[in-house]
Amino acid sequence: MLLRRVFYSLGVAACVFSSTENASAQTSGDVIFNGLILDTCVVAIVSTGTLAADATYTSLSSENAGGARGSATVVTTSVDFDLQIDSPVGFSAMPAGGDTGVTYGALVSATGVTSLVDIVDGALSALGLGLTTLSVGATATRGAGVFPAGSYQLPVTVRCVPS
């Protein structure tokens, strides 16, 4: 998030009224405030997810028991934005051989002004106007063999793009 362009402009018009006929008459004037909010999308990451292995050690996922999704918030000032989750390109940290024959996936659910349930990576979903809370899941699946012991890190990108 973060390409945000919010400009406020303040214009003040002062009006003075006078009357020689009735000096005690009430006078009033409007002070005008002008404001402009451009269409804006703000993505803020709240927490990192946790990957957990399944019983067969062929799946590392936030959806497995012991795993947890990451979370993020998105604030939009127009309905002219889409949400997209990139398919993970691979582990950014792993033990030797940890990425052999592995396929990756990501999914997202949304609450707030946007309602989404387990949308898979690559799909575009329209964002509502205002605050959306995202839960972001990631999965790595091994085609053959098991994940070797070690520490794994699987990055996922959440994108806000004009529709």
Added chain:
Amino acid sequence: MKGEVRTYSHQFAMLLTASNPYNTPQRFSVALRDEWNQPVPRVQATVPNFSLPPGETGAFYVWGDVPASKRILVCVTSQFFATGAGSPVRGEVCGKYDIVQLQQ
């Protein structure tokens, strides 16, 4: 965050701003893509990587030759949060801009 840039030459430039919504300093990178998510040749950002203090806004130029695709996405990406094990998430916000070359 949509816009149209009009130019009489074969080049263009535009000034964009990005803000840090976090309460900690953050590092950001700028990516330029066409509408098919492919890199745009001969178009660049003056600062492809930059850091911003909490809540601050920074500006950068995007300039170069008018791309064949006519439309570019300018995406600002935050660094991944957290190191170590797990599934770090990063945010990316894109603007969509049409580059129009006018005839003199």
